[in-house]
Amino acid sequence: MSADGKGGQAGGDTTPLRIGVAGLGTVGAGLVKLLRANESIVADRAGRPIVVTAVAARDRTRDRGIDLAGLTWHDDALALAHDPDIDVVVELIGGAEGIARRLVTAALQAGRPVVTANKALVAIHGAELAALAERAGVPLTFEAAVAGGIPAIKAVREGLAADRLVRVGGILNGTCNYIMTAMRESGRAFADVLAEAQALGYAEADPSTDVDGIDAAHKLAILAGLAFGRPVAFSSVHVEGIRAIDALDLTFARELGYRIKLLGLARRREDGIEARVHPCLVPERAPIAQVDGVFNAVVAEGAFVGRLMLEGRGAGEGPTATAVAADLIDIARGNAVPVWGRSTDGLTQVEALPRAAFNEEYYLRLNVHDRPGVIADVTAVLRDYGVSLRSMLQHGRAASDDPTVADAPSVPLVLVTHRTRESAMIEALARIAALPAVIGDPAMIRIEAG
Ligand SMILES: NC(=O)C1=CN([C@@H]2O[C@H](COP(=O)(O)OP(=O)(O)OC[C@H]3O[C@@H](n4cnc5c(N)ncnc54)[C@H](O)[C@@H]3O)[C@@H](O)[C@H]2O)C=CC1
Numbered sequence: 001m002s003a004d005g006k007g008g009q010a011g012g013d014t015t016p017l018r019i020g021v022a023g024l025g026t027v028g029a030g031l032v033k034l035l036r037a038n039e040s041i042v043a044d045r046a047g048r049p050i051v052v053t054a055v056a057a058r059d060r061t062r063d064r065g066i067d068l069a070g071l072t073w074h075d076d077a078l079a080l081a082h083d084p085d086i087d088v089v090v091e092l093i094g095g096a097e098g099i100a101r102r103l104v105t106a107a108l109q110a111g112r113p114v115v116t117a118n119k120a121l122v123a124i125h126g127a128e129l130a131a132l133a134e135r136a137g138v139p140l141t142f143e144a145a146v147a148g149g150i151p152a153i154k155a156v157r158e159g160l161a162a163d164r165l166v167r168v169g170g171i172l173n174g175t176c177n178y179i180m181t182a183m184r185e186s187g188r189a190f191a192d193v194l195a196e197a198q199a200l201g202y203a204e205a206d207p208s209t210d211v212d213g214i215d216a217a218h219k220l221a222i223l224a225g226l227a228f229g230r231p232v233a234f235s236s237v238h239v240e241g242i243r244a245i246d247a248l249d250l251t252f253a254r255e256l257g258y259r260i261k262l263l264g265l266a267r268r269r270e271d272g273i274e275a276r277v278h279p280c281l282v283p284e285r286a287p288i289a290q291v292d293g294v295f296n297a298v299v300a301e302g303a304f305v306g307r308l309m310l311e312g313r314g315a316g317e318g319p320t321a322t323a324v325a326a327d328l329i330d331i332a333r334g335n336a337v338p339v340w341g342r343s344t345d346g347l348t349q350v351e352a353l354p355r356a357a358f359n360e361e362y363y364l365r366l367n368v369h370d371r372p373g374v375i376a377d378v379t380a381v382l383r384d385y386g387v388s389l390r391s392m393l394q395h396g397r398a399a400s401d402d403p404t405v406a407d408a409p410s411v412p413l414v415l416v417t418h419r420t421r422e423s424a425m426i427e428a429l430a431r432i433a434a435l436p437a438v439i440g441d442p443a444m445i446r447i448e449a450g
């Protein structure tokens with residue numbers, strides 16, 4: 001039985017599923033185009049037609065490349081929650097609060113199935129919305145919210161439902177991957193490439209959500225919740241973005257045989273769950289290092305299934321609309337899966353482990369005065385904290401060549417450590433930054449196998 005009480009294939013009911021779309025931006029307009037272009041494919045697979053009957057958007061006159069004639073227009077998106085001529089509300093406005101949250105809440109309370117692409121909303125309010133959906137006995141689906149066109153939610157929540165997953169994550173932000181790929185391949189400036197990603201419809205309304213790692217963290221919190229069976233408190237996810245990545249780091253990474261990727265990583269450990277988003281050095285031969293541009297990669301690992309990686313476009317009109325439409329097809333067919341893959345009864349949020357508990361290999365780049373003793377001072381601090389070095393790179397003049405130079409020029413010094421506790425690295429870096437020969441803050445990037 002479907003959520004709207006009209007089983008699609010199961011009941012042989014061919015009544016159209018009527019949808020109301022809130023937000024006609026990149027994804028909303030993309031959805032209308034896709035449902036029209038693929039009308040008969042969608043109807044065949046859903047067992048009944050899926051038709052847009054109502055929309056709510058801000059500007060009635062804007063040219064979106066779609067014909068809105070014949071659709072009911074609502075100036076107030078909240079009206080969709082009670083419009084008697086729709087069966088499903090599709091929320092494509094965005095934002096964890098405000099109108100998007102009010103609309104989804106109102107629709108679920110009114111017993112309406114909801115489809116959303118809103119990762120911020122699901123990551124932050126997913127536990128409470130899941131309880132509302134369960135109480136109303138209607139689906140709340142969000143395939144588009146994680147990794148755009150990659151069926152990541154379905155893969156983790158349904159495809160891997162039988163395994164005990166120990167790890168999930170990957171490249172979860174198309175905008176950041178697009179920017180870092182262009183910077184690496186063509187040396188283009190950050191701001192330039194970001195503007196291009198915005199024009200292509202990849203970036204969030206406020207692109208700092210992308211470049212500061214928050215969007216990837218929203219997606220990681222959702223994936224971790226699905227993989228480990230409990231929603232992860234979003235505020236406990238450790239988040240770093242890509243603003244601090246310097247062109248020098250891209251060059252040194254290449255020289256050391258790595259690429260830099262913004263990764264989301266969630267791991268089940270004996271003592272809790274690790275959930276973090278930050279730039280990583282990954283070996284250039286690792287499959288994930290080859291995932292470039294707007295492409296995302298979702299990696300999962302379980303005791304029985306082993307490791308798997310799904311790759312595809314993580315942002316943009318077409319891929320995202322495909323994911324939203326797939327959710328609608330599920331609803332039309334009467335397929336319903338609990339939001340977090342299990343009942344919300346007794347379901348509590350879990351706090352991720354703090355940063356000090358991480359245990360990684362680290363790449364450090366220091367800007368140092370090129371004079372004798374610098375390397376010895378830096379390595380002495382690392383030794384004091386039990387951090388052992390795997391390799392070191394210094395370009396330019398050797399520090400010991402000219403002991404008499406007082407205002408020695410600055411040179412980058414790159415150090416790669418063996419695996420070590422992050423609590424030790426944090427303290428060691430504070431001491432290193434305070435050394436007289438070290439200029440500015442050291443850059444630290446964690447190293448991952450991929
Ligand atoms: N663009 C992408 O590639 C992807 C976007 N998403 C998510 O999809 C959702 C929509 O994203 P986009 O389409 O990219 O954003 P967008 O900014 O292009 O579209 C949002 C639309 O909502 C409209 N809107 C704002 N307030 C409104 C209100 N009160 N009533 C009605 N409409 C209102 C805006 O005018 C805008 O046209 C967001 O949650 C986003 O995170 C998810 C995956 C990929």
Ligand SMILES: N[C@@H](CC=O)C(=O)O
Pocket residue numbers: 145147148172173174175176202203204210215314315316
């Ligand atoms: N802004 C997001 C859009 C898709 O989720 C991204 O760049 O990945």
Ligand code: NA
Pocket residue numbers: 143144145146147148149150151152153323
């Ligand atoms: Na997806």
